[in-house]
Amino acid sequence: MEQSSRQEKTGKVIDVLNQARGLELNAIMQYMNHHYNLANMDYGELAASMKLIAIDEMRHAEMFAERIKELGGEPVTAPLGTPERDKDAAFIFNADTQLEDGAIDAYNGFLIVCRENGDSTSVKLLESIIDDEQLHFNYFDNVREHIGTLGDVYLARIAGTPSATGIVYQGFAARQAGGAAGA
Numbered sequence: 763m764e765q766s767s768r769q770e771k772t773g774k775v776i777d778v779l780n781q782a783r784g785l786e787l788n789a790i791m792q793y794m795n796h797h798y799n800l801a802n803m804d805y806g807e808l809a810a811s812m813k814l815i816a817i818d819e820m821r822h823a824e825m826f827a828e829r830i831k832e833l834g835g836e837p838v839t840a841p842l843g844t845p846e847r848d849k850d851a852a853f854i855f856n857a858d859t860q861l862e863d864g865a866i867d868a869y870n871g872f873l874i875v876c877r878e879n880g881d882s883t884s885v886k887l888l889e890s891i892i893d894d895e896q897l898h899f900n901y902f903d904n905v906r907e908h909i910g911t912l913g914d915v916y917l918a919r920i921a922g923t924p925s926a927t928g929i930v931y932q933g934f935a936a937r938q939a940g941g942a943a944g945a
Contacts, residue, residue, distance in 0.1 A: 771879035776835035778872035779826050779884060782891075784842030785865050786823035790816050792845035792861060796854045805851060805917065806925035808905065812854075813927055815898050822891050829887055851917055855906040862899035866892055 793816035800809035827837035846857055869892050876884040908916045 771881075772833050772835075774879050775876050775881045775884055776830055776833050778875045779830050779833075780835065780838045781842060782869060782872055782888070783823055783826040783830065784838050784840060785868060786819050786826060787839075788841035788843040788845060789819040789861060789865065790823060791841055792843075793819060793858065795845050795847055796849075796858065799848065799854065800851065801925045803851065804922055805920050807920050807923035808851065809925040810927045811901065812858075813925075814929075815901070817929070818894055818898065822894065825887060825891070829884055833881075833884075852906075852909050855902050855909060859899060859902040859906050862895050862902055866895050866899060869895065 793812050797809050797812040797816060800806075800812055830837045846853070849857070869888050873885055873888040873892070876882075876888060
C-alpha cells in the first residue's frame, strides 16, 4: 500500500512537470517566432533579447524533462498552446507579458502540488524557474509599457539596432568538426 501511495504522489508530480514542460515548449515556439518577426521589422535590440529569452525557455524545458526522467516519467514533446504569428511589436509584448504571467501563476500552483507530494527537489526546480520567468515578465512588461506610452518614438529609437546576441553555438556537428563548422 505504501508503494502505491508513493507511485501516486510521484505520478502527480510528473503530471504537473509535464504541464510545465508543455508551457515551456509553447513559449520557445512563441518567442522564436517573435524573434524572427522583430528582426524582420528591423528591431534588432528587441529581437536579440527575445532570442535569449527563448534560449532560457529551452533550458527550462530540458530541466523539466530531466526531472521527469529522474522520476521515471516520460517528458511530453507537444507544446501546451499555439503560438501567435505575424504580429506587430505592441501585440508581441502584450501577449508575451501575459504568457509569462500565466506561467508564473501555473508554476506557483505546480510548486504547491510538488510540496504536498513530498518532492522538495521539484519544488526547488520550480522556484528557480519562477525567478527566471519573473525576469522575463519584467522585461516584457517594461517594453510593453514603453510601446504603450511612447509608441512609434520608442520603436524608431530601436529600429536598425543589431540583432546579434554574441552567443556562439556549438552543436553536435560543430563539436565533431573541432568547433570549425556552425560556430
